[in-house]
Amino acid sequence: MPARNHDLGTVLADVLAESHRLAPREIPALVQAAGRRLGLSEARAYVVDMQQRELIALPSPEQARRLAAGSDPALEKLPVDASLAGRAYRTETVQLGAPTGPGDQVGWLPLVDGIGRLGVLRLSAPAFDRPLLERCEALASLTAMIIATKQTYSDVQAQITRTRPMTLQAEMLWAFVPPPTIGTTSVTSTAVLEPAYEVAGDAFDHSLAGTRLHLTLLDAMGHDLASGGCTAVALAACRSTRRAGGSLTDIADQIDRTLAHWIPDRLLTCVIADLDTATGRLEWINCGHPAPLLIRGRHVVTGALERTPHLPLGLNGHDTPSPQVHTAHLQPGDRLLLFTDGVTDARSANGELFGEERLADTVVRAMADGLPAPEALRRLIQQTLLHQGRQLRDDATILLAEWHPHR
Numbered sequence: 001m002p003a004r005n006h007d008l009g010t011v012l013a014d015v016l017a018e019s020h021r022l023a024p025r026e027i028p029a030l031v032q033a034a035g036r037r038l039g040l041s042e043a044r045a046y047v048v049d050m051q052q053r054e055l056i057a058l059p060s061p062e063q064a065r066r067l068a069a070g071s072d073p074a075l076e077k078l079p080v081d082a083s084l085a086g087r088a089y090r091t092e093t094v095q096l097g098a099p100t101g102p103g104d105q106v107g108w109l110p111l112v113d114g115i116g117r118l119g120v121l122r123l124s125a126p127a128f129d130r131p132l133l134e135r136c137e138a139l140a141s142l143t144a145m146i147i148a149t150k151q152t153y154s155d156v157q158a159q160i161t162r163t164r165p166m167t168l169q170a171e172m173l174w175a176f177v178p179p180p181t182i183g184t185t186s187v188t189s190t191a192v193l194e195p196a197y198e199v200a201g202d203a204f205d206h207s208l209a210g211t212r213l214h215l216t217l218l219d220a221m222g223h224d225l226a227s228g229g230c231t232a233v234a235l236a237a238c239r240s241t242r243r244a245g246g247s248l249t250d251i252a253d254q255i256d257r258t259l260a261h262w263i264p265d266r267l268l269t270c271v272i273a274d275l276d277t278a279t280g281r282l283e284w285i286n287c288g289h290p291a292p293l294l295i296r297g298r299h300v301v302t303g304a305l306e307r308t309p310h311l312p313l314g315l316n317g318h319d320t321p322s323p324q325v326h327t328a329h330l331q332p333g334d335r336l337l338l339f340t341d342g343v344t345d346a347r348s349a350n351g352e353l354f355g356e357e358r359l360a361d362t363v364v365r366a367m368a369d370g371l372p373a374p375e376a377l378r379r380l381i382q383q384t385l386l387h388q389g390r391q392l393r394d395d396a397t398i399l400l401a402e403w404h405p406h407r
Helices: 008-019 024-037 061-068 084-091 130-151 155-161 168-176 225-243 248-262 355-368 373-387
Strands: 042-048 054-057 077-079 105-113 116-125 181-183 187-194 202-209 212-220 268-276 281-287 293-296 326-329 335-339 396-403
Touching (some): 024 042, 024 130, 024 155, 042 105, 054 084, 061 155, 077 084, 084 105, 084 116, 084 373, 130 155, 168 202, 181 202, 187 202, 187 373, 202 396, 212 225, 212 396, 225 248, 225 268, 248 268, 293 355, 355 373, 373 396
Antiparallel strands (some): 042 116, 054 077, 105 116, 187 396, 202 212, 281 326
16 A cells, blocks of 8 residues: 555645646546555546436546547446446445455545536545545545536547537537536535437526526527527527626516527527525516426425416517516525426326426435435436436426525
8 A cells, every 4th residue: 555655735736736737638647646645546537428327437648549539448437326436426425335355445436526516536445544535535626626627628528428429509508508516505506408419499507696596497499500599699698688787687688689680580488587595585587488396395385486477588579578577585495496398298108298296206305315406406307318218309408406595
């Protein structure tokens, strides 16, 4: 076993200093070297694929070269739902394998950037005591930050997390949407978007500004490149108006005018909302979209957020009145569930709809088991896909926001 003669702070400072100019293909070697300095036999990072079904080992420099050249480097893959590594990812907890004779013990740590799950870190050592585990947790945190900063401009990391080619409209939308999970000590917002490789008209947005959590869920008419363009334009209009200090009404009006002027043949439904994370005050606009669901404890509060919806956006940018802003007050622990009709309208082989009741029940059961919100949503989208034989006929997007001010 390598001697533990390196101060944790010094090791992490060295890793951070090296990471600034580090090529993505060099991450595995950097993590392995840091692990050995901390007393580990091995340290290896795995990232999750786009649909959160597999954990894929980061490639070595040679494997990265082969991947960039278009060949298959045969990267190691582990199932999220049927492995100890997957359990670490799903539950966001450390998982230690049982010692097997004289060899090293293997441990799995979740890689979490902020509150967004990226993958896991595989570690091995003769034994994991508490001081070593604390070192490992610090290394996992820094590794997650490095991976997150590199993945936005690395084609290799994009190739690793994809299991098949992506359509042009899906490529465009994924470039526009934010990271799927954001949050603070008082609120968590997480989203999923399917079919990941063919999505066209759905999109989500969430952002934090002071005590405000902003949420947007969009569903454009159609399922082609023009649909993706419609959604992308709507996201841009939303962000530019919001960042200029505009209200929810200003955002909806700007999206409406923009679509009517530039994409006059496309309609779009949406929910646009602001949650004050200090008080729990929720404000929202609904333009032709399914009403959000309010989940309190183990139940949906029936009708809590049902209001007469405004017309879809894009009908007429000048003559249509502005949509009404609705208000409600959440209680600590409440969850807000936004979804597109591709979720509830998903049909099984015998024609059975997935429906709102099954939608809410899946979330309630997962969170009652103590699972984090991103895992609850992962289970929900998997249930939706299984219900329809993994062949969605429409985009299915879900956004779950949980207000937990006293956690």
